[in-house]
Amino acid sequence: MAVTELTPDHLKPLLAPLHERRFVVALSGGLDSVVLLELMQRLRSEGVIARLSALHVNHQLSPNALDWEQHCRALCERWQVPLETVPVTLDARGANLEEQAREARYEAMAQHCGANDCFLLAHHQQDQAETLLYRLVRGSGARGLGSIPRRRQLGAGELLRPLLDHSRSQLLDYGKSRDLRWVEDESNRSLRFDRNYLRHRVLPAFRQRWPDIDSRLARQAQRMAGDAELLDQLAALDLAASQVSSPDAWLSGYPMLSWQPLREQSPSRQRNLLRFWLRQLGVAVPGEALCEQLLALANSRVDANPCVQWQGWEINRYRGVLVVHKRFAPPGESGTFFLREGDLALVNNGQLRVRQASLQKHRLCTDLGPLRIGYRCDGFEPERIKLAGRRGSKSYKKLMQEQGVPPWLRDRWPLLICGTELVAVPSIGVLEGFSAPSEEEGFELVWQVPKWGGSD
Incomplete structure (x- = not known):
């Protein structure tokens, strides 16, 4: 339940156990973040927390952006709080400027959040209500309607929102009582943005009918968050079985x-x-x-x-x-090369491991001269493939099926070519006529498939 007056004591149960961590306030210069920074510096002076700093993200959209940054700098100098500013560039003519700005802020915070850091955001009860309505209109499911979490992972550290149970009017009363100064972002009045429309047109009408609508919506968001947690628990059981x-x-x-x-x-x-x-x-x-x-x-x-x-x-x-x-980028040309022991990086396609070997039954001979890599996606596909030591020949498709190679890898499987002849299919076999004699060393070829995340 929301309290009637905001004081530093209300933050202590959440923050005191984290005393040794570095707290970083995301400081925009507006009412909410200025109130949070002032509360935190009071907790620091009481010894509840030990380290405090601030981060200001300059979106460079408003003509007043530099003034806001200077305001944040002056506040931090007054309260002896180290401040770091990060400029970001957005496409002012692009779609969904709100989402662009949000993603840029969180990316900047994640990049500056160390393993022992707690980033603090000043979201309050009205933000929670706006977010629930915004996501409801967008068609979000239970997870999205859980709205703003009090804490979650951010980069290598953690993100905390200690003011979620407090109303904006409480923050405003606190700011006035402490004679704080803050800036007003003119974009917050523009009905061009969906959240502003909800804030200035929809929620005021709701409050006339239901004065406690903000707390009602906040409680509903908590219920949806609980439902989403149960759904995750069920999914975790299904995942373990699958x-x-x-x-x-x-x-x-x-x-x-x-x-x-x-x-x-x-x-x-x-x-x-x-x-x-x-x-x-x-x-x-x-x-x-x-x-x-x-x-x-x-x-x-x-x-x-x-x-x-x-x-x-x-x-x-x-x-x-x-x-x-x-999704993998198309494999690139490798050019000609002479085979030698080591790892050969393939363009957009993992790497080819080449090892000298004497024990394997069928190894590639070492005196083939210049070679190149070909791919079926580039039009190279032999009609029949006869591997050394195996009866008969097979089509490329049949060979790959027998080896359990999935279709999305078949077009990009590296094929070792000498002149116009296929001499080896790495990881699968050497073609008839290109094996090293039993008394000589030869090459074992293994293709290391690109990593599933898309990088090698």
């Missing part, structure tokens, strides 16, 4: 999900698991329409190998398992 690993070396480390345990469950439960799985991996969670495509992919025929792509990510289904990875 996670699998690949026996194939080229998919080692790729996140995989067996869909069989959930095939008979409701679409809501399936959807809940998919979103939870992707969040746990740090993958951008797709919107509702794409989520339905993912469900259709997961529940498709066992022998189908479809995929869904979004925001640089891709989920493939292969042999009844879902595999997620960053």
Whole structure:
């Protein structure tokens, strides 16, 4: 329940146990953050906290931006609080300027948040109410309607919001009683922005009918956060029953999900698991329409190998398992080279490990001269492949199927070529006629597949 008067004592239960950590106030210069900084410097003077600093993000959008930055600097000098300023550049003509600014702020904070740091934001009860309504209009689910969390991870440290239980009127009363000075962002009055529309047009009308609407919405957000926690717990159980690993070396480390345990469950439960799985991996969670495509992919025929792509990510289904990875850039030209022991970096395509070996039965001979890497996606695909020591020949597709190579890797599998002839398929075998004699050393070739996150 909200208290009637704001004092530093109200912050002590949350902050006192974290005494030894560095607290960093996200300081905009407005009422909310100025009140929070003043409260924190009073707690520092009482010895409740030991280290305090501030971070100001200059969005460089307003003609008054430099004045706001100077105001923050003057406050911090007055209270002897170290201040760091970070300029960010936004596209003022781009879509959703609100979201651009928010992402830039959080990115700046995450970059400056060390392992022992707590970043403090001055969000209050009215912010919570606005966020709940904003996300409700946007069609968010239970997790989104949980609105603003009191604490969460930020970069290597933590983000805290110690004023969430307090109303803006309490912050205003406190600021006036302490004779504080703050700046007013003129953009906060513009109805161009959705949150401002809710703040100036929608919520005032609600308050006339229900004076306690802010606290009501804040409580509802807490309930939704509890519901979202229960959904996450259910998803964690489903994930534990569904996670699998690949026996194939080229998919080692790729996140995989067996869909069989959930095939008979409701679409809501399936959807809940998919979103939870992707969040746990740090993958951008797709919107509702794409989520339905993912469900259709997961529940498709066992022998189908479809995929869904979004925001640089891709989920493939292969042999009844879902595999997620960053969308790979097309492999580039490697040029000609002479084979020698070591690791050969392939352009946008992992690396080729070359090792001298004498014990393996079929090794590539060492005196082939200049070689190059070819790819099926570039049009190189031999009609038939006859591997040394094996009966008969096979098509490229049949060979890859037998080796358990998923379709999305087949086009980018590196093929070692001498002149116009294929001499080896790394990690799979050497072609007939290109094996090293049994009494000589030869080369063992292993392709290290690009990492699932898209970097090598």
